[in-house]
Amino acid sequence: MKLFPAPALDPSLAGSLVLLHLAVVTGGLALLSSASVSASGLESIRCRLQGTPRPPAFSKDGDFVIGGVFSMHYYMHTVDHSYTSLPEPLKCTGRMDSRELRFSRAMIFAVEEINNSSYLLPGIMLGYQVHDSCASVPMAVKVAFQLANGLDPMFDTGEQCSGSATVTAIVGESGSTPTISMLRVIGPFGIPQVSHSSTCACLSDKKQYPTFFRTIPSDQFQAAALAHLIRHFGWTWIGAVRSDSDYGNNGMAAFLQAAQEEGICVEYSEAFSRTSPLSRVQRVADVIRSSTARVVVAFVSSGDMRILLEEMERLPSPPRQWIGSDPWVTDPDMLRFDLCAGAIGFGIQRSVIPGLRDFLLDLTPQKVSNSPTLTEFWEGAFGCRLETGTSTGFGVEEKVCDGSEDIQQLQTPYTDTSQLRVTNMVYKAVYAIAHAIHSIVCEERENFTVNCDKNLNVKPTQVLERLRRVNFSRNGYQVSFDANGDPVANYELVNWQTRESGKMEFVTVGRYDASLPPDQRFDINREITWVKNSTQAPLSVCSESCPPGTRKAIQKGKPVCCYDCIQCAEGEISNNTDSSDCLICPEEYWPNAERDLCILKPVEFLSFHEVLGIILTACSVGGVCLAIATSTVFYHHRTSAIVRANNSELSFLLLFSLTLCFLCSLTFIGRPSEWSCMLRHTAFGITFVLCISCVLGKTIVVLMAFRATLPGSNVMKWFGPPQQRLTVVSFTFVQALICTLWLVLSPPFPIKNLTTYKEKIILECDVGSAIGFWAVLGYIGLLSLLCFVLAFLARKLPDNFNEAKFITFSMLIFCAVWITFIPAYFSSPGKLTVAVEIFAIITSSFGLFFLLFVPKCFIILFRPEKNTKKHLMEKTSNDKRY
Numbered sequence: 001m002k003l004f005p006a007p008a009l010d011p012s013l014a015g016s017l018v019l020l021h022l023a024v025v026t027g028g029l030a031l032l033s034s035a036s037v038s039a040s041g042l043e044s045i046r047c048r049l050q051g052t053p054r055p056p057a058f059s060k061d062g063d064f065v066i067g068g069v070f071s072m073h074y075y076m077h078t079v080d081h082s083y084t085s086l087p088e089p090l091k092c093t094g095r096m097d098s099r100e101l102r103f104s105r106a107m108i109f110a111v112e113e114i115n116n117s118s119y120l121l122p123g124i125m126l127g128y129q130v131h132d133s134c135a136s137v138p139m140a141v142k143v144a145f146q147l148a149n150g151l152d153p154m155f156d157t158g159e160q161c162s163g164s165a166t167v168t169a170i171v172g173e174s175g176s177t178p179t180i181s182m183l184r185v186i187g188p189f190g191i192p193q194v195s196h197s198s199t200c201a202c203l204s205d206k207k208q209y210p211t212f213f214r215t216i217p218s219d220q221f222q223a224a225a226l227a228h229l230i231r232h233f234g235w236t237w238i239g240a241v242r243s244d245s246d247y248g249n250n251g252m253a254a255f256l257q258a259a260q261e262e263g264i265c266v267e268y269s270e271a272f273s274r275t276s277p278l279s280r281v282q283r284v285a286d287v288i289r290s291s292t293a294r295v296v297v298a299f300v301s302s303g304d305m306r307i308l309l310e311e312m313e314r315l316p317s318p319p320r321q322w323i324g325s326d327p328w329v330t331d332p333d334m335l336r337f338d339l340c341a342g343a344i345g346f347g348i349q350r351s352v353i354p355g356l357r358d359f360l361l362d363l364t365p366q367k368v369s370n371s372p373t374l375t376e377f378w379e380g381a382f383g384c385r386l387e388t389g390t391s392t393g394f395g396v397e398e399k400v401c402d403g404s405e406d407i408q409q410l411q412t413p414y415t416d417t418s419q420l421r422v423t424n425m426v427y428k429a430v431y432a433i434a435h436a437i438h439s440i441v442c443e444e445r446e447n448f449t450v451n452c453d454k455n456l457n458v459k460p461t462q463v464l465e466r467l468r469r470v471n472f473s474r475n476g477y478q479v480s481f482d483a484n485g486d487p488v489a490n491y492e493l494v495n496w497q498t499r500e501s502g503k504m505e506f507v508t509v510g511r512y513d514a515s516l517p518p519d520q521r522f523d524i525n526r527e528i529t530w531v532k533n534s535t536q537a538p539l540s541v542c543s544e545s546c547p548p549g550t551r552k553a554i555q556k557g558k559p560v561c562c563y564d565c566i567q568c569a570e571g572e573i574s575n576n577t578d579s580s581d582c583l584i585c586p587e588e589y590w591p592n593a594e595r596d597l598c599i600l601k602p603v604e605f606l607s608f609h610e611v612l613g614i615i616l617t618a619c620s621v622g623g624v625c626l627a628i629a630t631s632t633v634f635y636h637h638r639t640s641a642i643v644r645a646n647n648s649e650l651s652f653l654l655l656f657s658l659t660l661c662f663l664c665s666l667t668f669i670g671r672p673s674e675w676s677c678m679l680r681h682t683a684f685g686i687t688f689v690l691c692i693s694c695v696l697g698k699t700i701v702v703l704m705a706f707r708a709t710l711p712g713s714n715v716m717k718w719f720g721p722p723q724q725r726l727t728v729v730s731f732t733f734v735q736a737l738i739c740t741l742w743l744v745l746s747p748p749f750p751i752k753n754l755t756t757y758k759e760k761i762i763l764e765c766d767v768g769s770a771i772g773f774w775a776v777l778g779y780i781g782l783l784s785l786l787c788f789v790l791a792f793l794a795r796k797l798p799d800n801f802n803e804a805k806f807i808t809f810s811m812l813i814f815c816a817v818w819i820t821f822i823p824a825y826f827s828s829p830g831k832l833t834v835a836v837e838i839f840a841i842i843t844s845s846f847g848l849f850f851l852l853f854v855p856k857c858f859i860i861l862f863r864p865e866k867n868t869k870k871h872l873m874e875k876t877s878n879d880k881r882y
Helices: 011-026 098-115 137-149 176-189 219-232 246-261 278-290 302-314 332-336 356-361 372-382 422-441 460-467 611-636 641-645 648-668 674-708 721-745 770-793 803-827 831-852 854-862 869-877
Strands: 030-037 043-050 058-060 064-070 073-076 092-096 126-132 154-157 169-171 193-195 212-214 237-243 265-272 295-299 321-324 344-348 442-445 448-452 471-474 477-480 490-498 504-513 522-524 550-554 563-567 589-591 598-600 749-753 761-766
Touching (some): 058 098, 064 137, 064 422, 092 372, 098 332, 098 356, 098 422, 126 137, 137 176, 169 422, 176 193, 176 212, 176 246, 193 422, 212 422, 219 246, 219 321, 219 522, 237 246, 246 265, 246 295, 278 302, 302 332, 332 504, 344 504, 422 448, 422 471, 611 854, 641 854, 648 674, 648 831, 674 721, 674 749, 674 761, 674 831, 761 831, 770 803, 803 831, 831 854
Parallel strands (some): 064 126, 064 169, 169 193, 193 212, 237 295, 295 321, 321 344
Antiparallel strands (some): 030 043, 043 154, 058 126, 073 092, 442 448, 471 477, 490 504, 504 522, 589 598, 749 761
């Protein structure tokens, strides 16, 4: 494996200059080469490590060595580089993370378990080198070089410092950013790296990280699961904080995209890290305290979250519902923060690893004293100093461990095996590498291992290729990788619940399985305890939900989740909560009062059952009765002078036509139909022309009768009864002809008037042809005008013939009614249009009836002495004008 090519000129000097910066950054671990010529004349290369190698925390030799990198500390000692001397070796500082120590010990347990296995790599011993990266990039890079180059300070090689790596594969690192840094170093050389905790979605990019695998799902799945969870509980207004690292930034970016697709708005999104200035952490805490969002999503690593929560506890904070990502929401060490009670988040499935607890607790002072890492853990956990150990800086030098310390009684994340989540990912990573090596060095027949060659030179690239194809089951858990090196995403929904004793614990309340169909992935199977120990999910929205009947109107300059509720406009409804738009009701429908349902518009027409219809019907029937009664009186007194003097034949015909006029008004009342629409207009036109024709005939008779009284006049022979009948029939025939043409060419028809009123339908008759309608009315008006003129000319006839005066007044009323009808007809809405037309018909009919027949009936019934021929002749002979 080619690490650094030998320089062509002045190798020592050139190599020193090139690697000086690497030495500063990574603690001085790089290769420097020099050339010499042997006695045989062949050039040999001597490679020397620059800087001081850092011994692993745990190591063991074996036929094949697996590297391990874990963040057992969260801080690295920093120094100022002068660039004038070799830098000091890198070293970790701060408190040890006993949970990460458990991860490293789980790797050792898996290796030892495989070494004792009879079916996996039988007869072959696996070794390991486990390092502490201090959760820092410089230390991770140093460890990567060290795992690739080994610990020998100097060695000779035949060609340009090329050789096999000291490890066949690497398990780790815990954080995404250190993992990316390591991949930049070891990736080009084909050394596979299987991470147990690096979840950044960016690591699924096989073009950039072709040697990367992981046993923990990608954050892409966790981000989608978190967005689904938030939407499930109706939270549309949230806050977001993240680690200022590849893990936090990429994870939050994936979450924000998923949240946007779910219609979730983010009030703020703040980034920080444990190495940020205190003022930055304080500012993030202040933003959380002052925000209106009651739900906070934290895509944060455990170390960063610990710093934030410590700052949050410093000052009183309003209750917040915390939604956590896997690293901190399943970290037992975080349970000490009471302000996170009720937190929920997705974590890796809890598992059981048989024998692991016994292995972890198999520690004695004698075993511990042989490992500086375990010594530091022991002294820190029990608060004493081992006599063979070194000072840990905890201020416990005065107290010496006396051997009474019992690790079985120790309550730390190291000894807590009740929540084996990420630990199982380490376990599966080791087994995945072992299966890959097994498929290379072992021969199997009929699913039985028959031979394993431990002397076979296994290259990391071979292990890399076999890792892509591993597929096995261990302790009931399936292990395989997809094309991106990711496993199937399967999470548990973890809830922080407080026991009756007051102690907080993790409770699994649901599951999320990305391998299932979208509508079956998320399931909640237990009751959740929320913030402030409530059983009711908190509400976190920017604006209250808009009820049905309203729509959302986005507030200017604010996210889409901040809106006002606006009532739907006329004719529109919304039948869902939080509708963004209102729906227009179909043409024949109208919203109800709440505007959440379209209902059929009420159909309106002038009916016989409503008050107006009853009144008009009564008037019409009353007019018919009066006309019939008058006809009866006239018939009974048909031989009387007044009946004979007023042309009894035309009088009876006029009464008949008035009866028809009263009756035709009834055709305008009731639900319009095709036949009723045609009947009402034609019947009205013909009956009124018949009526006016009769009145016109009577007027002409009066004039002719007066002319006939003059000496030598024989005009009456030209306007006798036959001519009178012909006049009436002729005038009526013309109107009948007009109506016939109207009905044939474009007859009236029923329509639904949807424009006059928006909220109801008016059933009415359309005239069909406006020309036909106005021709009918115009012809009636023409005859009425002619009748009025003739009656006006006869107004000064003797009192015996004063019927002309009544005709004049009746025509005056008739014309006034129908002239007034025209503007009233067009201005009256809906069924009032029909009522106006009926009113005009009845009024004009009553005008003719009262003025032409009531005076005669009064004389016939109450002044019989005036109903004689003698009386009439006397009145005429006394008129001096004639």
